[in-house]
Amino acid sequence: MFNTETLKGKGHLRGRAGMRGAGRLGQDGRGARGGGGPGHGRGGRRRIFDGGELRLVLLKLIAETPRHGYDLIRAIEELTGGAYAPSPGIVYPTLTLLGEMGLIGEHAADGTRKLFAITPEGVAHLEERSAEVAGLLARLAALGDLQQKTDSxxxxxxxxxxxxxxxxxxxxxxxxxxxxxxxxxxxxxxxxxxxx
Incomplete structure (x- = not known):
């Protein structure tokens, strides 16, 4: 396991994932629809992910197939039906952290973008946290269902x-x-x- 206080000190847990897109929640968290939409809590946006949850989701997606950072953002956006996409300012530092933890590594790729693949340590970490990962993916699917119902x-x-x-x-x-x-x-x- 890792120490979240250490990570907070390094700034890895300070940011909040942004909400994107016209007709969706705005980058400032107040919402293009005037509030009350998915991801909102009292006084503004609530976090979609807390602590290490985004790390687990990214790791799970990378375990399915090696991916670029941009691919990960799009994959999460697709899982939520367009309701949520984490900002690059959150995703790329999280990928760096996953690499430092030895859970992912760079994979040979064409072009200039880094392609990330899961390591054996990453596979073991996902297996240890499989129930939590399933819950996080269910949360994203529920957000996608809500988006579909309310985005007519x-x-x-x-x-x-x-x-x-x-x-x-x-x-x-x-x-x-x-x-x-x-x-x-x-x-x-x-x-x-x-x-x-």
């Missing part, structure tokens, strides 16, 4: 339309009666959707 194009279009109408009306100024009428319509619509 017609819903995005309707929400965009509502936002534009509200911005236009509020920008032109609404008296108190019209403002309260708009709020009542939004609340009524929310209640009807909740009952679907």
């Amino acid at each position: 194009a017609p819903i995005r279009r309707a929400m965009h339309n509502l936002r534009n109408v509200l911005q236009h009306k509020l920008g032109s100024g609404l008296d108190d009666d019209r403002l309260h009428a708009a709020v009542a319509l939004i609340d009524e619509t929310a209640q009807k959707i909740e009952r679907l």
Whole structure:
């Protein structure tokens, strides 16, 4: 096992993985959709991975097939249906750490990008932590399922339309009666959707 306090001191656990993509959560963690989406907690984004969890996911993906750093980012993004992709600023230092731990090594590759392969020590480490790895992959799959359920194009279009109408009306100024009428319509619509 490794000492997480030592790793914190080296800065390996300080960063947070970024959320990416238009229509997904923004890099700042507040969310392009206005919050409340996958990966959000009170006061902003919660971490998708804590401590050594990203290391285990990357190691598992590398065990399946040797990969480049960019391939690992895309693989995680695919597992989550596009809801989450760790930032290069988190992935590449984590790969360096996995190499320092002797769990991965560079594999012969064409081109300039480093291709990483798992070592026998890495295989043993994954076997020791197999239940945790399965749980992490299940978490990513659940995030992908949630993304698929909530990322419908017609819903995005309707929400965009509502936002534009509200911005236009509020920008032109609404008296108190019209403002309260708009709020009542939004609340009524929310209640009807909740009952679907």
